[in-house]
Structure formats: C-alpha cells, structure tokens
Amino acid sequence: MTRKVHVETWGCQMNVADSEKMLSLLQGMDYVLTEDEKEADLFLLNTCHIREKAKHKVISRLGMLREMKKQRPGVQIAVTGCVAQAEGAKLLKEAPQIDVLVGPGKIDELPALIQKSTVEGTAAMATGFNKPGDELKRGHHDHNTGTVPPTLTGKNEVTRFVNIIQGCNNFCTFCIVPFTRGREISRQPGEILAETRRLVEGGAREVMLLGQNVNSYGLDLVEKGDLAAGNDGPFVELLRQVANTPGLQRLRFTTSNPHDFTRPLAQLFADDPRMGRYMHLPVQSGNDRVLEVMRRKVTVEEYRERIRWLRDAVPDMAISTDLIVGFPGETDAEFEDTLKLVEEVQYSFIYAFKYSPRKGTAAARMPGQLPEAVMDERLARLNALQDSITMRQTEAECGAVREVLFLYESKKSPGVFYGRTEHFRLVRVESSRPLVGECLPVLITGGNKTALVGELADRITLH
Ligand code: SF4
Incomplete structure (x- = not known):
C-alpha cells in the first residue's frame, strides 16, 4: 500500500542532499512525497544544529506534531539530522511523540528503523558515525538501479547536490559539526561520478559537490591506499x-576551509569554464588573535594569499565568505580588522552571524562572552558595509552581458525567471518562453543588493 511522507528540511545543502537520499530510501518502501501535511503518514524532520535557534524550531515543530498525532495516532514522526545526533536519547525522552530518530551517519538504517518502530510500537533509534577507514555510502540508494534520485520538490531541478565527504577533522572551537557529523570520510570517486552522470541524464545542468570540509576530499582514501594522490591532490x-x-554546464562545491585550499584548486577555475567564476571561502574573522582562538589554522595573511591565488587565476573572481561577529573576547579593534578585510577583498556577498554558543564546543566555555547589544551593533555595521560593496558591484554590472543558467520560474509571477551568472549573482529576467534549464546570455540592466535584473540577449555572442 502506498503511503505518504512529508519532508521538512532545515539547514545546509548537505541536509537537502540527505533528505533526497532518505526520500529515495522511502520510495523503496512505497512512500510517495506529499506537500500536504493532512495526508501524510510519515513526517520526516531533517534537522540542523548549527544555531541554537534551529534546534528551538525543531522542538516547537515537534510540539505541533504531538497535537496532530493525538487526532491521527497512526501517523509516524522521524527526526533525523544533526539535532537527532547531538541530542539522541535525550530528545526521545523530551519528545516521546518521535517514532524514529536517526543521526546523519546512520541514514541507511532509516527503512529498518521505521519497520522496527511500526512492528514493535516503540521508538527506534540509531546515532553515531562510520569510523574513518569504513566504506562510506553517502549517495542516493538507487546507485545500483540506474534511476534518477528524487528531488524534494517532486520536480526536475536544474541544480542537484552530491555529498562527496562527510564529517570534519578540523574542530574549530565554535563549531558543532565534528560532534554531529563525525570525522572525515570520503566517498569513492566512481560512485560520485556515476551519481553525477545519472543526475545530469535526469535533467540537472549544475551539480554542487558537498562536504563540511570539501577541500579535504579523498585524503582519507589516499591514506588507506584506495586512491592515488596525483600531482594536484584528490579533490x-x-x-x-x-x-x-x-x-554538465556548471560544477560548484562547498564548503571550503581556507586551511585546506590549494593553489592547483585556484588554477582549476582558470582552466575549466564549467567551474564558473565564483568561490565561497569562509574566513570567519579578519583578526589573527581571533582566528587563533577559533582554531582556524590560518592567519589573515595566509587567507589573503589564497584570495590572491584565486584572483591571479581569474582576475574577476567573485568571492563570498562567512563571518562571525562577537566571538568571545573579540575587542572593538579586532572587529575593525574584520571590516578592513571585507573592504579589502570586496566580497560579492557575506554570510555574517552573531556568535552563538553551541553546547559542547570549546568556545562556549570561553570567558568574554559578549552582550547581545554589542553583537547587534557590530553585525549591523558589517552588513551595512557589505551592502554598500554589493550595490557598487551591481551598478558596475549594468550594461554587461552575462551567461545565466536559469534555475526556476517564480511561482507568484509566471513569466519571471531566475538564474545565476558565472559570478553567482542572482538575475531576474522576464520571458514569454520557458527558460528553466537553459544557459543564455543576458544583458544586465539594473538590480539591487539581492538580485540583478536583465533581458535576454540571445543574439549577442559571449567571448
Ligand atoms: S572546518 Fe567547518 S565544519 Fe569543520 S570544524 Fe571548522 S567550521 Fe566546523
């Protein structure tokens, strides 16, 4: 009998890829995806633990589902992702409405756990990680069947995500990832290539390779003797x-730690146009003392060097970054260093966050936790600076012709299409013919800090 699953995904693209994988596993159990909560037999909450707020959202969502379960006792609730891993049995105690709890390292066990919970009528749980050196199957389960893995929208998506490495060995002092995703374990290249091929055959035009520390891909396989290191490294x-x-029209990857970023990787952007002209390289702070207590393993000067590698390879390389403001002990002068770096690098955009302590991390125990008001003020200054930089870049784009890969049509305004340039700027274009999946030249005519506006320039040839 066909059953219906409602999938809710929080957090990063790795979680989106994990949700797609779980959906694929559930299809093998005769589940179909539904957007309508009222007809769902199973709720799958794929959670994120990167910020405290994200966890609170999950708890409050579980409260709503508890009420719903009173009306429809047959409904099952599965909680997966990083909150499941970090909280484990404690969460089951707190929220007994959960039927299945699975950490990101145990996704393959989801069908068996649902089965177990159904038969035994009790909660079933699996957390923990594969050990380094173990075989990692992080792909969609149908890699043997040759079918295209499902998307969470039920539609053919232009961009698809492929997890290539799980976990992180870096232990930045603010980050919960090594605790919720475990140590680095890479997938075999053959499996990644086969999955990418199937996704492209199924309609994808852009693939994003994902890992918490994607630049470290394959180092564990080389160590095991499974892979030759090659001259430029396995990634x-x-x-x-x-x-x-x-x-495949475009290949992207995220997230990169500057510590593991190499010059051959920068050069690849110059050698292969399918890599685009955009790179996300998180720095977190523009001050050496703060970087050291964050345990980022690079200095500001070493970070600058990587930016130079990229811009030597591709002079108009667009770069974005992640920044934390108000890390414990951060002084006004140290924060000013971050502003200076942002001004100097001229990022195309930034993801800036106020520091929020994650239980279990070293930074959460550090002295000098800053008041909320100080962090608010710093965050506002940083965002205002970046907004002015982005607006200058938007003005400079006017009149340029950019190659745009169209990703989706607006649901609210049919005939309005959105795509991304090689520099990863979002572009809005109106068109009477469908554009999704096409890669076309667009004349940029305006825009704001979020998106450029343009018109099709089909007859212009790009050089
Ligand atoms: S490299 Fe990234 S994922 Fe790894 S600990 Fe640091 S911030 Fe977290």
Whole structure:
C-alpha cells in the first residue's frame, strides 16, 4: 500500500542532499512525497544544529506534531539530522511523540528503523558515525538501479547536490559539526561520478559537490591506499573528472576551509569554464588573535594569499565568505580588522552571524562572552558595509552581458525567471518562453543588493 511522507528540511545543502537520499530510501518502501501535511503518514524532520535557534524550531515543530498525532495516532514522526545526533536519547525522552530518530551517519538504517518502530510500537533509534577507514555510502540508494534520485520538490531541478565527504577533522572551537557529523570520510570517486552522470541524464545542468570540509576530499582514501594522490591532490582530480560529465554546464562545491585550499584548486577555475567564476571561502574573522582562538589554522595573511591565488587565476573572481561577529573576547579593534578585510577583498556577498554558543564546543566555555547589544551593533555595521560593496558591484554590472543558467520560474509571477551568472549573482529576467534549464546570455540592466535584473540577449555572442 502506498503511503505518504512529508519532508521538512532545515539547514545546509548537505541536509537537502540527505533528505533526497532518505526520500529515495522511502520510495523503496512505497512512500510517495506529499506537500500536504493532512495526508501524510510519515513526517520526516531533517534537522540542523548549527544555531541554537534551529534546534528551538525543531522542538516547537515537534510540539505541533504531538497535537496532530493525538487526532491521527497512526501517523509516524522521524527526526533525523544533526539535532537527532547531538541530542539522541535525550530528545526521545523530551519528545516521546518521535517514532524514529536517526543521526546523519546512520541514514541507511532509516527503512529498518521505521519497520522496527511500526512492528514493535516503540521508538527506534540509531546515532553515531562510520569510523574513518569504513566504506562510506553517502549517495542516493538507487546507485545500483540506474534511476534518477528524487528531488524534494517532486520536480526536475536544474541544480542537484552530491555529498562527496562527510564529517570534519578540523574542530574549530565554535563549531558543532565534528560532534554531529563525525570525522572525515570520503566517498569513492566512481560512485560520485556515476551519481553525477545519472543526475545530469535526469535533467540537472549544475551539480554542487558537498562536504563540511570539501577541500579535504579523498585524503582519507589516499591514506588507506584506495586512491592515488596525483600531482594536484584528490579533490582537484575529482573535480576534473566530474566536470567532464557529458551535458554538465556548471560544477560548484562547498564548503571550503581556507586551511585546506590549494593553489592547483585556484588554477582549476582558470582552466575549466564549467567551474564558473565564483568561490565561497569562509574566513570567519579578519583578526589573527581571533582566528587563533577559533582554531582556524590560518592567519589573515595566509587567507589573503589564497584570495590572491584565486584572483591571479581569474582576475574577476567573485568571492563570498562567512563571518562571525562577537566571538568571545573579540575587542572593538579586532572587529575593525574584520571590516578592513571585507573592504579589502570586496566580497560579492557575506554570510555574517552573531556568535552563538553551541553546547559542547570549546568556545562556549570561553570567558568574554559578549552582550547581545554589542553583537547587534557590530553585525549591523558589517552588513551595512557589505551592502554598500554589493550595490557598487551591481551598478558596475549594468550594461554587461552575462551567461545565466536559469534555475526556476517564480511561482507568484509566471513569466519571471531566475538564474545565476558565472559570478553567482542572482538575475531576474522576464520571458514569454520557458527558460528553466537553459544557459543564455543576458544583458544586465539594473538590480539591487539581492538580485540583478536583465533581458535576454540571445543574439549577442559571449567571448
Ligand atoms: S572546518 Fe567547518 S565544519 Fe569543520 S570544524 Fe571548522 S567550521 Fe566546523
């Protein structure tokens, strides 16, 4: 009998990829995806633990589902993702309405756990990680069947995500990831290439390779003797092979730690136009003392060097970053260093966050936790600076012709299409013909800090 699953995904793209994988596993159990909560037999909450607020949202959502379960006792609730891993049995105690709880390292066990919970009528749980050196199956389960893995929207998506490495060995002092995702374990290149091929055959035009620390891809496989290191390292080698997937227009990857970022990787952007002209390289702070207590393993000067590698390779390289304001002990002068770096690098955009302590991390125990008002003020100054930079870049874009890969049509305004330039700027274009999935030249005519506006320039040839 066909049953229906309602999937709710919080957090990063890795969670989106994990949700798609779980959906694929559930399809094998005869579940179909539904957007309508009222007809769902199973609620799958794929959670994020990166900020305290994200966890609170999950708890409040579980409260609503508890009420709903009183009306419809047959409904099952599965909680997966980083909150499931971090909270484990404690969360089951707090929220007995949960039927299944699965950490990100145990996704493959989801069908068996649902089965177990259904038969035994009790909660079933699996958390923990594969050990380094274990075989990692982080792909969609149908890699043997040759079918295209499902999307969370039920539609063919232009961009698809492929997890290539799980976990992180870096232990930045503010970050919960090494505790919720475990140590780095890479997937075999053959499996990644096969999955990418199937996604492109199924209609994807852009693939995003994902890892918490994606630049470290393959180092564990080289250590095990499963993979030759090659001259430029296993990640660059993988990117070269994936980029050659027939029909793939763009290849992106995230997230990169500057510590593991290499010059050959920067050079790849110059050598292969499918890599685009955009890179996200999180720095977190523009001050050396703060970087040291964050345990980022690079200095500001070493970070600048990586920016130079990128811009030597591609002079108009667009770069974005992550920044934390108000890290414990951050002084006004140290924060000013962050502003200086932002001004100097001229990022195309930033993800700036107020520091929020994550239980279990070293930074949460550090002295000098800053008042909310100080962090608010710093965050506002940082965002205002970046807004002015982005607006200058928007003005400079006017009159340029950019190659835009169209990703989706506005639900509210049919005939309005959105895509991204090679520099990853969002572009809005009106068109009477469908554009989704096409890569076309667009004349930029205006825009704001969020999106550029343009018109199709089909007859213009790009050089
Ligand atoms: S490199 Fe990224 S994922 Fe790893 S600990 Fe640091 S911030 Fe977290």
